[in-house]
Amino acid sequence: MYHAISPRPETSRGARFCCAPQRFRSHLQLLRAAGWQVLPLDDLVALVRARRPLPTRAAAITLDDGFRDAVEHALPLLREAGVPATAFVATDCIGRANEWMVREGYDARPMLSPDEIVRLHRSGVAIGAHSASHPRLSLLSRDDAEREMRSSRDVLERLLGAPVRHFAYPYGDVSPRERELARLVGFTSACGVVPGPIDPNGDPYDLPRLEVCGWDGPVRFLGKVLRASLRGTRRVRPHGVG
Numbered sequence: 001m002y003h004a005i006s007p008r009p010e011t012s013r014g015a016r017f018c019c020a021p022q023r024f025r026s027h028l029q030l031l032r033a034a035g036w037q038v039l040p041l042d043d044l045v046a047l048v049r050a051r052r053p054l055p056t057r058a059a060a061i062t063l064d065d066g067f068r069d070a071v072e073h074a075l076p077l078l079r080e081a082g083v084p085a086t087a088f089v090a091t092d093c094i095g096r097a098n099e100w101m102v103r104e105g106y107d108a109r110p111m112l113s114p115d116e117i118v119r120l121h122r123s124g125v126a127i128g129a130h131s132a133s134h135p136r137l138s139l140l141s142r143d144d145a146e147r148e149m150r151s152s153r154d155v156l157e158r159l160l161g162a163p164v165r166h167f168a169y170p171y172g173d174v175s176p177r178e179r180e181l182a183r184l185v186g187f188t189s190a191c192g193v194v195p196g197p198i199d200p201n202g203d204p205y206d207l208p209r210l211e212v213c214g215w216d217g218p219v220r221f222l223g224k225v226l227r228a229s230l231r232g233t234r235r236v237r238p239h240g241v242g
């Protein structure tokens with residue numbers, strides 16, 4: 001899971017969510033060199049839903065929130081590497097700025113316009129829903145949480161004229177109620193932010209994801225990937241050391 005892919009200097013607080021394009025390119029190259037196969041999220045989810053074993057060292061790339069730099073910077077690098085990806089879009093901010101982050105004290109960044117979302121989709125980047133206003137869903141009433149999920153899916157489907165199958169919980173804020181709602185609304189999968197290997201017997205509405213931060217250089221990146229891939233298979237120290 002990435003957020004912004006941008007060379008733009010960030011405040012130290014926002015650096016976590018902003019990966020420089022050269023660094024993103026090096027991560028994609030490192031994954032390949034380390035024997036990882038990047039698959040479309042659709043393919044991974046289909047295996048989980050069929051309870052079929054996943055290939056070893058298989059991963060999906062996801063970009064959260066819908067920053068404009070997904071089309072400016074991420075798309076050319078994904079094409080160069082021949083790697084599929086899914087972009088999760090918070091729909092109230094389409095063509096605007098990352099208003100929920102600005103309210104939390106982060107820098108303003110431009111978000112994808114409707115045309116740019118269509119361009120990403122036509123270029124082979126899958127588009128997923130990430131709620132309308134990027135709230136903590138567990139703090140909302142059940143009706144409001146359902147509305148956030150359903151409306152973001154509907155806005156994107158109308159824009160693309162294609163089904164939007166995947167959801168990512170804002171902040172990874174998910175409880176059994178949100179998982180049930182994601183299923184009820186009709187998504188085929190939903191992603192959280194807990195790192196770990198995808199369990200073929202796991203819940204497709206609680207897929208693990210590894211957050212990659214802007215400060216993750218090559219050694220740190222590969223270490224994180226390795227630790228996440230081993231998590232649950234044996235005891236691993238929590239990451240963040242060093």
Ligand SMILES: [Zn+2]
Pocket residue numbers: 064065130134170171
């Ligand atoms: Zn988000």
